[in-house]
Structure formats: C-alpha cells, structure tokens
Amino acid sequence: MSPPRALLFCCLAAISIAAPSACGSNDAENGGDGAVGSRDDIGGVVSAGSGGTPPFVSSGGGGGGAVEEDFNIPAPTGAPDPYTRFAHLCGEGCTPGGDPTECSSSGSADSSSSTGGPSTQTLHCQLTLVDGKATPGCGPVGRFGAGGPCHRGSDCAFGLGCAALDGEGGVCRQYCCGNVESCAPGTYCDERPMAESVVEGSDPVPIPVCVPAVNCELLNDSACPAGLTCTIVREDGTTSCVTPGVGRADEACPCAPGFVCSMLTNQCKQLCRVDGGAQDCGTNAKCQGGSAVYPAGFGVCVSTS
Known part of the structure; x- marks a missing residue:
C-alpha cells in the first residue's frame, strides 16, 4: 500500500529544507554542531534541481506503472555554496585546475618536430590578465611545479597558477577554482594576487590558489x-x-x-x-x-x- 500523500509531502519537505537534521544526517559524524560539513550537509544532493524545478516522487505500487506527482516543493534558498566560494574569481569559460580534457593538444605555430611538421603542445586551462581581469583560457603548460618560480601562469605546470610574492615575481600554486577542499594536505584555498597584475604595475587581481597552512594554535x-x-x-x-x-x-x-x-x-x-x-x-x-x-x-x- 502506498503511504498517505500527506506523509510523503512531510518527508520530502524535511529532506529538501532541512537535510542536515532529517533522514540520515551526517551531523553526528561531524561533531554535532557541524562546524564544517560534508557535501550532503549543504543540502545540494537532495534539494530541487536548478531553476527551481520541484522534485517528483513515484506513488505507484509494485508491479504497476509508476505515476510521477508534482508536490511543488520550491528549491531551498540561502547563501552560496561555501565549498565553491572562490569560483567567481576565475571568470567564465574553462575551469583552471579542472577537467584536463577541457583543453586538448594543439599544433604549435612557432616550433617544429624532427619530421619537419608542426609539433604538438600540451595545453591546460589557466588564468591570464585581460583588461585588468583574471580571464580563463587554454594556454601552454609551463615547466615549473608547485612552489617553483614564475612571472605568469604560463610558467607553471598543469593545474597551477602564478601567485605574487612580496617581492618581484611569484610562485606556482595549485588552483582551487572549484571545490576548496581539493587542495593537497597541508595547504588550504585562499585568495592571492595574480603575479601578472603585480609585475605589470596594475591593481592586484586576486585568484584562488592553495597556500601552505601554518598550523597555528587556536585562540593564540x-x-x-x-x-x-x-x-x-x-x-x-x-x-x-x-x-x-x-x-x-x-x-x-x-x-x-x-x-x-x-x-x-x-x-x-x-x-x-x-x-x-x-x-x-x-x-x-x-x-x-x-x-x-x-x-x-x-x-x-x-x-x-
């Protein structure tokens, strides 16, 4: 027998609006208060789809055709996802440090292979300074790894951007334009000035990169x-x-x-x-x-x- 319609509505509303406290919350595993939550804690897994599309539920019994009913539960609203809080600094287009297939190999116009034809050059998505803004685009992969010296993003290896140091030049750091928890252990995602903006004397342009953590003592x-x-x-x-x-x-x-x-x-x-x-x-x-x-x-x- 199908559960009463009112009961289904109550359960769906609880899941969509108060996911951390209903139907299997991860809160107990994260210390009750949930000072830092999982992706499920944000509610994105069970909330309504983009554009406010309401969820649907099957009310059909076993062996019969499922009937989808629209309960018209609105998508939850609130603050932006804190796990992607730096995404706005990376512009629109490809995602620096993201999917490696976004930028495929391309013929290089200024170099040739041993056979006399154009060589291929590995590209990756990186931020460059365009009209005073950090703009994503596909560019050549540089030779310096994380922590290496750089003057611009093209000096750095795949997935790395060039963040300014206190002096001239910069250092290659992992981008964290997507999930801030993607940084390697011992580092964390934060804003740093793009090296190009400092070297060229323009206003510092912030970009999100993984920086080393100090491991300091709280309340001290x-x-x-x-x-x-x-x-x-x-x-x-x-x-x-x-x-x-x-x-x-x-x-x-x-x-x-x-x-x-x-x-x-x-x-x-x-x-x-x-x-x-x-x-x-x-x-x-x-x-x-x-x-x-x-x-x-x-x-x-x-x-x-």
Whole structure:
C-alpha cells in the first residue's frame, strides 16, 4: 500500500529544507554542531534541481506503472555554496585546475618536430590578465611545479597558477577554482594576487590558489603576523593564520578573531577550550568539541538554555 500523500509531502519537505537534521544526517559524524560539513550537509544532493524545478516522487505500487506527482516543493534558498566560494574569481569559460580534457593538444605555430611538421603542445586551462581581469583560457603548460618560480601562469605546470610574492615575481600554486577542499594536505584555498597584475604595475587581481597552512594554535595569535588571526581553514581541522573578518556568533563569514566559519551554515561560531579551565563561552553556554573538525582540546560554544 502506498503511504498517505500527506506523509510523503512531510518527508520530502524535511529532506529538501532541512537535510542536515532529517533522514540520515551526517551531523553526528561531524561533531554535532557541524562546524564544517560534508557535501550532503549543504543540502545540494537532495534539494530541487536548478531553476527551481520541484522534485517528483513515484506513488505507484509494485508491479504497476509508476505515476510521477508534482508536490511543488520550491528549491531551498540561502547563501552560496561555501565549498565553491572562490569560483567567481576565475571568470567564465574553462575551469583552471579542472577537467584536463577541457583543453586538448594543439599544433604549435612557432616550433617544429624532427619530421619537419608542426609539433604538438600540451595545453591546460589557466588564468591570464585581460583588461585588468583574471580571464580563463587554454594556454601552454609551463615547466615549473608547485612552489617553483614564475612571472605568469604560463610558467607553471598543469593545474597551477602564478601567485605574487612580496617581492618581484611569484610562485606556482595549485588552483582551487572549484571545490576548496581539493587542495593537497597541508595547504588550504585562499585568495592571492595574480603575479601578472603585480609585475605589470596594475591593481592586484586576486585568484584562488592553495597556500601552505601554518598550523597555528587556536585562540593564540602570537604565532601569527600582525593583523592576522589563527582559525580553522579546512574541514579536517587544519589551522592557519588568516586575515580576519568582522563576523561574530551567528553572523555571516568571514569571522572575527576567536570565531570560526561553519561550512554548514556559512555563519560564525565562537571558538572555545573544552578543558573547563577557561570560561570562553560565558553563561548559558558550554564548549562542545569531540570532532575531527576541531583540534584536540577545542570546540565551539553552544547554548544550554
């Protein structure tokens, strides 16, 4: 027998609107509060399709033809996906550091093979400076790997861009135009000035690249350069010194010193120590840790009222 129509509607609404708390949430595995969530936590897996297309459900019984019914549940709305929060810096077109088949081999007009014909040159999607903007396009793969010297993206190997250093020139870094968690262990995705924009003397143009993490101690900024704060920068608990924002508890990221950005809600949560020795959370709140999201001994403040 098919379940009542009202029950189906209730279950679908719960999945589409409150995925983290309904029908098998990953929240327990991520430490309850979910300071950093999985892709399922964002709700993209079970939400309605693009353009507000409502989900459909089969109400047909076994052995009979399935009947699709439109329950007209609207797609959930909210903040942009925090896992792709730097995508807007990469322009429109191919994705730097993305699918290697986006740019195929092409004949090189300025070189020849041993047989006298044009040679082939491996291309990849990279960002170049066009009219003061970072613009994606297919260009030749350079010879320098991650950490190598560069003046522009064409100096770097596949999937790498050229980020400016404090002095002249730059360093090859992995692009993170797509999922910010695609960075190699020990690094995290952040904005850095494109080397070309600095070398050519124009306004610095930010690009998203994977940069080395400092692994600093939370709630202790003494190891960070002046003006930076230590916070969690990856969902595995990696920490580093970053430029702080102004967001405080339950406010939008980026966050002020002493707070961490929740990937689940894109809101700031107050950091705290779980040893009970310091009253970081104040009255009517406690420090909740016990998750791989937070380094040992740390958590976030949750209300007890």
